Amino acid sequence: MSQGILVFIEQRNGQIRKASLEALCEAQKHAGLSGGSVTALIIGENVKGLTAEVGKYNPTKILVADGAEFGSYSAEAYTEALAEAVKKTDPRFVFAAQTAMARDFLPRAAARCDAPVISDVMSFIVDGDKLGPVRPMYSGKCFGQYEINSPLAFITVRPNVFPVSAPDASAAPAVEDLAIKPENIRAKVVETHKSEGSKIELSEASIVVAGGRGIKGPENWGVLEELCDALGAALAASRAVVDAGWIDHQHQVGQTGKVVSPQLYIACGISGAIQHLAGMSSSKVIVAINKDAEAPIFKHATYGVVGDIFEVVPKLTAEIKNLQNN
Amino acid sequence: MKIAVCVKSVPDTETKISIAADKKNIELNGVRFITSPFDEFAIEEAIKLKEKNGGETVAISVGGKEVTDVLRDSLARGIDSAVHVDDPDLTWLDPLSTAKVLAAAIKDGGYDVVLCGQQGVGGDNSQVPSILAELLNIPQVTLVVKLEIDGTKFRAEREIEGAHEFVEGSLPAVFSAQKGLNEPRYPSIKGVMAARRKEIAVKNAEALGIKGTVGGDNRKVVIKEMTLPPDRGQGRRLEGDVDAQVKTLVDLLRKEAHVI
Numbered sequence: 329m330s331q332g333i334l335v336f337i338e339q340r341n342g343q344i345r346k347a348s349l350e351a352l353c354e355a356q357k358h359a360g361l362s363g364g365s366v367t368a369l370i371i372g373e374n375v376k377g378l379t380a381e382v383g384k385y386n387p388t389k390i391l392v393a394d395g396a397e398f399g400s401y402s403a404e405a406y407t408e409a410l411a412e413a414v415k416k417t418d419p420r421f422v423f424a425a426q427t428a429m430a431r432d433f434l435p436r437a438a439a440r441c442d443a444p445v446i447s448d449v450m451s452f453i454v455d456g457d458k459l460g461p462v463r464p465m466y467s468g469k470c471f472g473q474y475e476i477n478s479p480l481a482f483i484t485v486r487p488n489v490f491p492v493s494a495p496d497a498s499a500a501p502a503v504e505d506l507a508i509k510p511e512n513i514r515a516k517v518v519e520t521h522k523s524e525g526s527k528i529e530l531s532e533a534s535i536v537v538a539g540g541r542g543i544k545g546p547e548n549w550g551v552l553e554e555l556c557d558a559l560g561a562a563l564a565a566s567r568a569v570v571d572a573g574w575i576d577h578q579h580q581v582g583q584t585g586k587v588v589s590p591q592l593y594i595a596c597g598i599s600g601a602i603q604h605l606a607g608m609s610s611s612k613v614i615v616a617i618n619k620d621a622e623a624p625i626f627k628h629a630t631y632g633v634v635g636d637i638f639e640v641v642p643k644l645t646a647e648i649k650n651l652q653n654n
Numbered sequence: 655m656k657i658a659v660c661v662k663s664v665p666d667t668e669t670k671i672s673i674a675a676d677k678k679n680i681e682l683n684g685v686r687f688i689t690s691p692f693d694e695f696a697i698e699e700a701i702k703l704k705e706k707n708g709g710e711t712v713a714i715s716v717g718g719k720e721v722t723d724v725l726r727d728s729l730a731r732g733i734d735s736a737v738h739v740d741d742p743d744l745t746w747l748d749p750l751s752t753a754k755v756l757a758a759a760i761k762d763g764g765y766d767v768v769l770c771g772q773q774g775v776g777g778d779n780s781q782v783p784s785i786l787a788e789l790l791n792i793p794q795v796t797l798v799v800k801l802e803i804d805g806t807k808f809r810a811e812r813e814i815e816g817a818h819e820f821v822e823g824s825l826p827a828v829f830s831a832q833k834g835l836n837e838p839r840y841p842s843i844k845g846v847m848a849a850r851r852k853e854i855a856v857k858n859a860e861a862l863g864i865k866g867t868v869g870g871d872n873r874k875v876v877i878k879e880m881t882l883p884p885d886r887g888q889g890r891r892l893e894g895d896v897d898a899q900v901k902t903l904v905d906l907l908r909k910e911a912h913v914i
Contacts, residue, residue, distance in 0.1 A: 428814035435781035444874035469671040478874035515793035515823025
């Protein structure tokens with residue numbers, strides 16, 4: 329009978345995604361219920377060196393699919409590796425972080441195993457030996473608790489929601505090669521270009537500063553970028569300013585953009601359309617800065633500041649810098 | 655070039671969501687259905703591909719009568735024909751089941767390109783395109799913001815965290831459309847009139863050869879209970895002039911909320 333949890337650990341250019349460690353640590357919590365141990369899977373080229381870092385989070389075993397075939401990402405190659413790891417470990421669950429990579433190949437691997445995927449999970453309800461993943465729907469306007477009717481299920485967890493436990497330097501899990509040589513790869517990544525702008529990835533940021541129509545024009549992002557720099561925050565935007573062409577879609581938060589759950593979300597000059605609220609309402613703390621005291625965003629804000637963002641935001645930036653210098 | 659576009663009928667994004675009495679669905683009474691916003695990019699891309707390469711475009715959707723309007727919308731925008739998979743056994747499907755239905759409708763059609771929205775707005779699963787590619791045994795590229803096709807070769811640009819990656823491969827393939835892929839055209843009046851005259855082919859599970867094997871008890875996940883997000887409570891409106899408000903805000907963020 330299937331038991332244990334297999335966790336896909338994503339790396340790009342030899343950098344392990346923090347969100348994958350979150351998935352690994354969350355999997356540890358449910359290992360008992362799944363009647364077995366936790367196995368981590370790393371896929372890539374020359375990635376054996378990463379086992380030391382993953383090992384600190386104490387999986388029982390680390391499988392490594394290492395080869396030139398995995399040097400640049402291909403959904404088909406990664407699917408083969410993950411499906412092979414599933415065959416080898418016969419787990420009850422496969423865990424991963426909900427990232428662009430996992431969204432691309434994980435459902436494909438699950439389909440190869442004829443197993444379901446429950447994506448973007450934000451919490452779990454445990455009932456006896458049953459794991460009930462809870463995920464946002466309608467961009468967070470509501471939540472669905474799922475019941476799994478399958479001996480194997482794939483689960484992706486939303487980045488930035490589950491904590492990473494303290495690393496244990498003394499842990500020394502077994503490392504094993506996953507011998508797999510994918511053939512017949514019909515599509516693969518040939519180039520990657522870094523995006524300009526925000527240095528911190530929006531979906532993984534713990535602080536987000538967002539701008540809407542109140543910024544008046546694309547020449548004014550600097551005001552918010554300075555606040556981002558002071559806070560180590562990612563820059564986000566409302567649909568209105570993305571559609572106006574003031575900023576790239578990668579920054580859009582809301583129903584046709586990203587759904588984020590940071591510790592702190594600072595909405596600057598955003599009125600608070602229902603689609604935008606859906607994308608950020610699970611943030612722990614929401615600050616709204618808007619000169620329209622009647623803006624709907626204030627109904628959802630933990631703290632509201634009525635004022636012109638061009639006056640408030642520079643002062644806020646200065647105050648935070650001042651705090652850091654003392 | 656033969657192009658399939660998978661479209662989904664979803665509640666309007668303006669909808670204020672409430673939960674139905676059985677707690678297994680949202681309250682659908684009074685909800686207006688629209689073409690899932692990401693599907694608009696897929697439809698537009700299909701039309702553009704046909705304009706450039708010639709061929710045929712087919713919109714495919716699974717669901718009840720609410721799907722008819724969405725297929726008419728696809729036709730009005732310029733899609734050539736439509737297939738409506740309508741079967742009481744094929745309702746409230748999980749993504750794996752939906753992909754199985756679509757695969758059954760697509761597999762023998764001789765399609766070169768299959769386009770989908772990157773996710774259905776609502777369920778937000780973002781799974782069907784990749785599962786569909788696996789079931790059809792063809793490659794896929796998801797979250798596509800630019801697509802170039804030359805003969806049987808493609809080059810697709812996709813959005814990832816903080817970067818764009820470029821995927822090259824060969825057709826047939828599945829592509830999921832991300833916002834930014836194109837500017838969807840609105841249906842023209844002429845298009846709307848023409849769409850009314852076009853026939854929508856209706857197929858059931860039996861016609862697709864999947865009767866009794868997809869949906870219903872075959873679903874591997876079901877929603878047990880839906881809930882609304884917890885009430886965030888009454889927020890606090892800060893007072894005083896801008897300097898005082900900013901000082902209070904920083905103080906609260908540090909000492910009360912502990913987020914900076």
